Amino acid sequence: MAKIVIIGAGIVGLSTARAARQKGHEVTILEQGPVPNPQSASFDNHRLIRYPYAAAAGYTRMVTEAFAAWERVWRDIGAVHFESTGAIAISLEPGDYADKTRATFREIGLPHEEHDRAGIETLCPHLTLPQGAWGVSASPGGPLFANRIVTDLVKWLTAHGVTIEANTRVTRVDEASGTAWVEDGSSRTGDLLLIAAGAWLPHLMPEKFSDLYVYRQALLYVDPPKQYEESWRKAPAIVVIGQQGGYTLPDLQGAGLKFGYSPHRRRILPGDGGFASDFASESKFIFDSFRPWLNDADAYRPQRMQVGYYILDPSRRFRFEKTGRALVVTNCDGQMFKFGPLVGERIIGMFEGHETMDSLAHWAAGY
Ligand SMILES: Cc1cc2nc3c(=O)[nH]c(=O)nc-3n(C[C@H](O)[C@H](O)[C@H](O)COP(=O)(O)OP(=O)(O)OC[C@H]3O[C@@H](n4cnc5c(N)ncnc54)[C@H](O)[C@@H]3O)c2cc1C
Structure with a gap:
């Protein structure tokens, strides 16, 4: 020992x-x-577990091993703190995150589904996407109730x-x-x-x-309009739309619908940045990044921000x-x-x- x-x-x-x-x-x-x-x-x-990882084939493969490790956690703690909605990356132009994800899935033989624009809007009736948009999704994927x-x-x-x-x-x-x-x-x-x-x-x-490279990041909890509450719960978690860097986690098990937007991060140490947020300006910045893709966007109600810190190296490794x-x-x-x-x-x-x-x-x- x-x-x-x-x-x-x-x-x-x-x-x-x-x-x-x-x-x-x-x-x-x-x-x-x-x-x-x-x-x-x-x-x-919640935190997201998902297969779409653009060109990062190593991390894509690692997700399968990660799911097996989570199974061992559920067995030990006697509870399953995960729900699978699947996870979708939405492409708006050639060479973007979803496009690279699809190439990686094909290369490593990972089972996945491809969706045209109408298909995505059926899965996600809360979204409105431009002509030519398409998506790639894989399951399992979705919220880990952190x-x-x-x-x-x-x-x-x-x-x-x-x-x-x-x-x-x-x-x-x-x-x-x-x-x-x-x-x-x-x-x-x-x-x-x-x-x-x-x-x-x-x-x-x-x-x-x-x-x-230490960053502060803040995520936005938001209440959707009544008519989309159910579809946001059932739809796959969004990993990315185009290169926009926005992602969503569903309101399952009372966790709340959450929007994240990568460009919102700011390089600062926790001791200097603190854990408070400027709710009005930060929630607007994050929400506005989703606004072009949302039906009935004005009916969404931002609720609160969650601030956290991580170290993100330019290598992403x-x-x-x-x-x-x-x-x-x-x-x-x-x-x-x-x-x-x-x-x-x-x-x-x-x-x-x-x-x-x-x-x-x-x-x-x-x-
Ligand atoms: C906003 C945000 C969104 C994220 N989204 C996702 C996601 O969707 N999916 C995903 O997989 N990951 C996500 N992550 C990343 C993931 O949450 C982190 O990478 C992971 O939680 C890091 O775990 P950790 O144990 O390394 O660090 P932490 O969870 O930060 O734990 C470090 C601990 O060390 C303690 N500590 C530090 N210094 C000392 C000291 N000197 N003495 C004693 N204790 C100390 C701290 O108090 C802290 O509790 C996200 C992270 C953030 C911030």
């Missing part, structure tokens, strides 16, 4: 803790806030003897020895020290990671780096929630010698 110390109780830290505990290791999680932490990237009503997942993982870990130290901020690490020092001056040392600190990594290890006994997981982008349980299992597999660190890092980078 080895000692595993984990910094951060987001989906990466919690999932790795679960995988480690299942292999009989002694696990301690150190979290600067409450557990789960509502300010972590892993905390929101808050419930992290809450149930914490319950499982507690029941299985994992030590969770909430409100315990790590101030310094020594990678060679696998040691983390916390605010009261005490330290915890692991045979493996997993550093899964999300957007706070540059703050924890400024000498190595001050140049990472996850970065796993091991030095001494410490393994840093970073560049989790707006993408890691879906892969959390799978990543946790692979990290512990690497620690136990089932693969090399090089192969783990290569796989995580989506090659």
